[in-house]
Amino acid sequence: MLSPPPRSAQDHVVGVVSISRGAGYSDGKGFRRDNVFVERLWKSITYEEVYWHAYETMGAVPHGWERYLMFYTEARPHQALDGQTPDQVYADI
Numbered sequence: 001m002l003s004p005p006p007r008s009a010q011d012h013v014v015g016v017v018s019i020s021r022g023a024g025y026s027d028g029k030g031f032r033r034d035n036v037f038v039e040r041l042w043k044s045i046t047y048e049e050v051y052w053h054a055y056e057t058m059g060a061v062p063h064g065w066e067r068y069l070m071f072y073t074e075a076r077p078h079q080a081l082d083g084q085t086p087d088q089v090y091a092d093i
Contacts, residue, residue: 044072 049068055061077083 041072045069 045065045068049064053064055064073086075085077085081089
């Protein structure tokens with residue numbers, strides 16, 4: 001079944017993420033469980049970037065995601081890393 005066309009670039013991005021996480025995403029052998037980190041990253045991008053920024057065009061999406069991923073790795077503290085950023089943890093190795 002086809003869905004109606006997106007009303008904005010943001011609707012399109014949310015639609016693409018929804019489709020990529022659809023029924024065919026799991027192989028029935030724990031694939032989702034194996035990719036818990038990827039699932040968490042998608043959730044973070046969706047809630048912290050896509051929903052907060054109404055992209056004017058699809059051309060703005062890569063720039064927005066690049067900006068967010070830089071923030072995610074360089075400035076955003078992670079609870080699982082004891083409040084450190086991934087860059088700080090990597091630098092300590």
